[in-house]
Amino acid sequence: MVGDLGTAAVQLAKYLGAKVTAVCSTRxxxxxxxxxxxxxxxxxxxDFTKGTETYDFIYDTVGKSSFNACKPVLKDNGQYLCPVLGLPLLLQxxxxxxxxxxxxVFAATGLRSDEELRDMLAELIEIYAAGKLKMVIDxxxxxxxxxxAxxxxxxxRKKGNVVITSAE
Ligand SMILES: NC(=O)c1ccc[n+]([C@@H]2O[C@H](COP(=O)([O-])OP(=O)(O)OC[C@H]3O[C@@H](n4cnc5c(N)ncnc54)[C@H](OP(=O)(O)O)[C@@H]3O)[C@@H](O)[C@H]2O)c1
Incomplete structure (x- = not known):
């Protein structure tokens, strides 16, 4: 989960007071x-889906798991969120x-209204300005x-974000 979405999700979940368990490779x-x-x-x-710990939310930021695999470790009324849409997720x-x-749940900010996105962006800027959200640049x-790029x-395999620079 150490891509762009995963590195932000860990920090934002902590900011919101959640107990966070992250899944990544050794490196x-x-x-x-x-x-x-x-x-x-x-x-x-x-394999976290085979463990005894259960979770309120599982945010699979890279789409490597599935709702069915995660179901046993989701709490009652828990949610499996994923930003990578495929037929299995759609059917589930x-x-x-x-x-x-x-x-x-298909987790995509692009599905939200402009008004919602504006509010979310404003909140994100506040969190960033308060030093609670750091950009990971690979x-x-x-x-x-x-x-x-x-x-x-x-x-x-990228860690966080890849930045494109322009001379202008
Ligand atoms: N729907 C939307 O609105 C939306 C928005 C943005 C992005 N996306 C999609 O979301 C996905 C994630 O994008 P991203 O930029 O955050 O990340 P990414 O660059 O696709 O993910 C790279 C990271 O995934 C890790 N990874 C690979 N296999 C893994 C596994 N089985 N378990 C845990 N981590 C694993 C890699 O770490 P290791 O090399 O150490 O394994 C690497 O650090 C992409 O498919 C992107 O297209 C969707």
Whole structure:
């Protein structure tokens, strides 16, 4: 989960008072702890969906899990959120919308209204200005190397954000 969404989600969840358990690979354990996670699970050693701990929310920021796999470790009325939309998630959303209880949710800010987004952005700026949200920057590329940047991002291993710089 140590992409753009995951590094922000850990910090925002902590800011909102949640107890956060993060899932990442061995090389990112230190980074995730530094961002404030209370517990960290190394997915190369342990499958969090097979554990005994249960969660109110599971935010799968990289779409590597699924609602069905996470269901056993979701609390009653818990939510599985994912920003990566595929057919399985769509079907689970439709099903869990009707059935009640544990829910599958497509988490996409792009689905919100302009007004909601403006309010969220204003709050985010306040949190950032208060020093409670740090941007994790992995690499920077000049504009003419944007294709190289895309190749790096598409490999799925970036930590936080990749920045494109422009001379102007
Ligand atoms: N719907 C929307 O509004 C929306 C908005 C923004 C992004 N997205 C989508 O959300 C996804 C996440 O984007 P992103 O930029 O935050 O991250 P990303 O760059 O896609 O994720 C990279 C990170 O994922 C980690 N990772 C890979 N496999 C993992 C696993 N099985 N468990 C835990 N972590 C794993 C990698 O760490 P290791 O190399 O250490 O494994 C790496 O640090 C993308 O598919 C993007 O297209 C959707």
């Amino acid at each position: 990112n354990l230190g980074l995730v702890r530094a961002l404030g996670a209370d517990e960290v699970i190394d997915y190369t050693r342990k 959303m439709m099903k869990t919308n009707i059935s009640g209880g544990k829910k599958a 690499r920077q590329y000049p504009l003419e190397k944007v294709a190289e 895309h190749t790096y991002i598409a490999a799925g």
